[in-house]
Amino acid sequence: MDLTLKVWRQDGPGKPGEFKEYEAKGISSEASFLEMLDTVNERLVEAGDVPIEFDHDCREGICGMCGVMINGHPHGDQKGTATCQLHMRKFNDGDRIVIEPWRATGLPVVRDLIVDRSPLDRIIEAGGYISVNTGGAPDANLIPIPKPAAEASMDAAACIGCAACIAACPNSAGQLFTSAKLAHLNLLPQGQPERYKRTAAMVEKMEEFFGSCTNHGECEEACPKSISIDNIALMNRDYMMAKLKDRRKFGQR
Amino acid sequence: MTTIGRRNDTKPARKLPWIVEFYRSDVAKKWTMAVSGIILLGYIAAHMVGNLKVYLGPESINEYGHALRDLGGHLVPEEHLLWIMRIGLAFAFAIHVHAAYALTRRNLAARGKVRYDAPREYLVANYASRTMRYSGIIVLLFIVFHVSDLTIGTANPEHVSGDIYSNMVASFERVPVAVAYIVANIALGFHIFHGVWSLFQSIGANNETYNKWRRYLAWGFTAVIIGGNLSFPIAVQLGVIS
Numbered sequence: 001m002d003l004t005l006k007v008w009r010q011d012g013p014g015k016p017g018e019f020k021e022y023e024a025k026g027i028s029s030e031a032s033f034l035e036m037l038d039t040v041n042e043r044l045v046e047a048g049d050v051p052i053e054f055d056h057d058c059r060e061g062i063c064g065m066c067g068v069m070i071n072g073h074p075h076g077d078q079k080g081t082a083t084c085q086l087h088m089r090k091f092n093d094g095d096r097i098v099i100e101p102w103r104a105t106g107l108p109v110v111r112d113l114i115v116d117r118s119p120l121d122r123i124i125e126a127g128g129y130i131s132v133n134t135g136g137a138p139d140a141n142l143i144p145i146p147k148p149a150a151e152a153s154m155d156a157a158a159c160i161g162c163a164a165c166i167a168a169c170p171n172s173a174g175q176l177f178t179s180a181k182l183a184h185l186n187l188l189p190q191g192q193p194e195r196y197k198r199t200a201a202m203v204e205k206m207e208e209f210f211g212s213c214t215n216h217g218e219c220e221e222a223c224p225k226s227i228s229i230d231n232i233a234l235m236n237r238d239y240m241m242a243k244l245k246d247r248r249k250f251g252q253r
Numbered sequence: 254m255t256t257i258g259r260r261n262d263t264k265p266a267r268k269l270p271w272i273v274e275f276y277r278s279d280v281a282k283k284w285t286m287a288v289s290g291i292i293l294l295g296y297i298a299a300h301m302v303g304n305l306k307v308y309l310g311p312e313s314i315n316e317y318g319h320a321l322r323d324l325g326g327h328l329v330p331e332e333h334l335l336w337i338m339r340i341g342l343a344f345a346f347a348i349h350v351h352a353a354y355a356l357t358r359r360n361l362a363a364r365g366k367v368r369y370d371a372p373r374e375y376l377v378a379n380y381a382s383r384t385m386r387y388s389g390i391i392v393l394l395f396i397v398f399h400v401s402d403l404t405i406g407t408a409n410p411e412h413v414s415g416d417i418y419s420n421m422v423a424s425f426e427r428v429p430v431a432v433a434y435i436v437a438n439i440a441l442g443f444h445i446f447h448g449v450w451s452l453f454q455s456i457g458a459n460n461e462t463y464n465k466w467r468r469y470l471a472w473g474f475t476a477v478i479i480g481g482n483l484s485f486p487i488a489v490q491l492g493v494i495s
Contacts, residue, residue, distance in 0.1 A: 006370070008370075019370060069369055069371065071371050072369055072371035072372055072373045072374055073374070098370055098371040100369055100370055100371065103364075103365060103367055103368065103369055104363060104364065104365060105255050105257050105362060105363050105364065105365040106255060106256070106257065106363060108255045170360075170364070170373075170375075170378065170383065171360035171363060171364060172360070172363040172364045172365070173360070173363070203278065203280050204278060207278060207279050207280075208256045208257070209255070209256055209257060209363075210257070210363050211257075211279075211356075211359055211360035211362075211363030211364065212279035212280070212282065212283060212356045212359060212360055212363075213279075213280075213283065213454075213455075214356075214360070214382065214385065214451070215382065215447070215450070215451040215454045215455070216375070216377065216378035216382045216383070217377040217378065218375060218376060218377060218378050220377070221376040221377050222376075229454065230459050230461075230464075232454060233453070233454045233457045233458065233459030234457060234459065235280070235457075236280055236283065236284065236454065236455055236456065236457040237456070237457025237458075237459075238457070239278070239280045239281070240281075240284060240456075240457070243271065243275050243281070
């Protein structure tokens with residue numbers, strides 16, 4: 001299939017960028033979106049041009065490295081998949097595809113389609129962990145966890161940190177990412193001791209970089225892991241508790 | 254990393270009262286918007302139901318107006334409770350507007366100047382959710398006129414304090430006023446349709462058992478309130494009330 005690509009090119013952080021058009025002829029409909037970009041890049045290199053830079057790693061939808069805006073849809077117009085899981089058979093011969101990096105003040109472009117996602121690491125560093133003392137590995141199932149709670153925690157833990165939620169949000173809010181990272185710990189017994197400290201720290205770190213939630217729900221639709229905005233409600237609730245609860249009386253219901 | 258400024262560089266040296274410290278957060282501002290929103294929703298519901306008395310005739314609604322001024326009966330001096338309610342309402346309104354303003358500014362800063370080139374096809378964000386700030390501004394401007402028209406009376410030359418029935422008729426007989434009222438109420442309808450649903454998320458009221466009812470409630474509440482409100486200018490224009 002023959003395609004026309006309109007791709008954002010930018011030499012470096014803070015440099016002016018522009019859209020450039022590329023002809024992508026003879027692309028296999030079996031190719032993934034990233035393989036299509038590889039093919040285009042090989043031809044660019046052969047022609048002595050600079051290839052289009054884009055992030056990628058596992059190419060099976062679990063690492064969260066890839067992610068571009070495809071025709072105004074984060075990860076393309078296919079629900080619940082990352083860019084690497086999108087295949088060219090979803091496009092038609094002769095299509096014109098606009099490929100852009102994520103756009104948000106907190107996610108500045110590094111080069112071409114690559115953005116700096118380190119603010120997400122800063123949010124995790126603020127509290128997205130469980131402090132454990134060293135020692136022998138505890139027995140499995142030592143702490144009983146209700147099945148639905150374990151499921152809900154796992155659903156939140158599916159977040160791969162690709163930042164599509166922030167890219168999709170009209171406010172560039174980091175709520176879905178942060179709430180998923182909070183929920184997968186806050187819903188489990190092991191996450192309780194640091195629950196409110198974690199919530200306050202991560203929310204406040206998030207607000208240094210990203211906007212606020214106006215409950216559009218676009219993030220949930222864009223998420224390659226279909227993380228639910230129910231997690232955002234949980235985060236809002238826990239944030240209030242973090243500010244109100246007397247932590248000395250943690251066990252008080 | 255590009256920050257949009259908050260906390261780190263602006264942390265005050267002195268510890269602020271917790272409510273002030275709390276309000277600095279965006280999540281807390283959304284809480285504030287939700288709670289003040291509940292107060293305002295309660296008010297518009299009571300306002301609409303009270304005004305329905307216009308259909309029972311002049312005596313009924315004028316008596317209702319008098320009863321509002323005389324809230325508390327012989328226990329408190331006349332109008333005192335009404336003024337406490339008015340001040341509370343004005344405070345809820347002011348904080349709702351301030352939080353909206355502050356959040357909008359932060360959201361625009363977070364979004365940045367470079368927008369997507371491809372047109373965004375929103376999948377679930379609806380017209381109501383994307384126009385909250387505009388419908389809010391329309392309602393805000395309308396309320397300024399509405400209060401000066403029907404409460405204070407400066408925008409209505411035929412205003413007689415206490416005679417609610419004839420003030421309402423005199424006001425809505427003017428076609429531009431009736432049209433402005435209808436437009437503002439439709440804007441209010443979009444605003445509360447998103448607001449009623451959204452406030453549950455903001456305060457973390459999320460439960461699989463009743464989640465779908467949050468949408469139904471938004472539809473129902475909006476339909477009842479806006480239906481009732483729109484009936485007044487239409488009834489006056491059609492001559493049902495005169």
